[in-house]
Every structure is written in structure tokens, then in C-alpha cells.
Amino acid sequence: MSKPTGYIFLGPPGAGKGTQAHILAEKLEIPHISTGEMLRTAMANQTPLGQKAKAYMDKGELVPDDLLLGLIEERLQQSDAVKGWILDGFPRNVSQAEFLDQWLEKIKQFSEAVINIEVPDTVLIDRLLARGRADDNEDTIRRRLEVYQAQTAPVINYYQSKGNLHSLNGNQSLAEVTQSMTSLLQVA
């Protein structure tokens, strides 16, 4: 039997990570783990974490690692994650990628595939404005794209040098991106 696989979706805000991660999760019957969704749920439930995270999310800044890493570690240990998982929005900086590597090293039996969805900035801004989430106003979008360039883009190089990065052209229709993704990952 093949090893359980962890899929990691990288890409700027608005690239379509959430949509494609959701589709892949249904096909493979493994959980779609979105740290952004988990944080929005914590915010809606007004948990201590949610209350602390809100200030960062409202500004388009990353939530600090000391708030976030416990959340993801706990999620990856839930029983539905033993067969594999799809991460969307994590890792968001190199220290999170290192944290994940250490965790994978500890449990050993996983292999990982990293998918980087590429979309030009001008297309991203139009898509995000059309989406209309609470943090999708022009100022926050600009800040999220800056934060992406400064903190998340280096994660691409991190995985590239490890040799398990796959790039996907995200500037196509949703169905075309899904098609490219499933043929790239060889899932039916």
C-alpha cells in the first residue's frame, strides 16, 4: 500500500487554493485543512485564540506562529488525518514550513506533495474584490499581497530546493485548473 500523502497548496490569496483543495479532498476522501477557515471559526465563536487572531486578520497580517502552530498540530493529530490531508493556507512562512517538516519527520510515514498555484497579481485583485469576504477590501488585499511576497513566496523556494514542488497555472477556468491538477497528481 502506498504511504498516506499530505498535499500542501501554496499560492497567493485569490489563486484558487481553497477551491481546488476542496475538490481534491472530496476526490481523495481526506480532510481539507484550511488555517484561514479554522481561524474564522475561532473568531466567530469568540474563543481566546479567535479574539487574538482577529486584529491580525482584519489588517491582512499573518497571525503569529505562537498562536497558530498549536492549532495546526492539534488538527493534524485528529483521527481523520491519519490517511492523509490537504493543507490550504499553511505553511505561510518558512518557520511554519520548518515546523511542519519536523512534525512529519517525527511521524515518519507521510510523503508530501506541494502544489504552487500561479496567478498574476492583476487577476488576483479582481478575483478578491469579487469574492467579498470581510478581509477582501482594497487596503487589506494590498497588504495581504505584500505579506505574501515578503513571507510566503520564500516558502516556494524552500520546497523547490527540497525537490517536491509542482507548479500549476491558476490563470485558467476553475475546471481547467482542476483538470491540470488531477493530471499532475495522477488522481482520477
Ligand code: AMP
Ligand atoms: P486565508 O483564508 O488562507 O486567506 O487566510 C485568511 C487570514 O488568516 C490571513 O490573512 C491571515 O491573517 C490568517 N492566516 C491563515 N493562515 C495562516 C497561517 N498559516 N499563518 C498565519 N496567519 C494565517
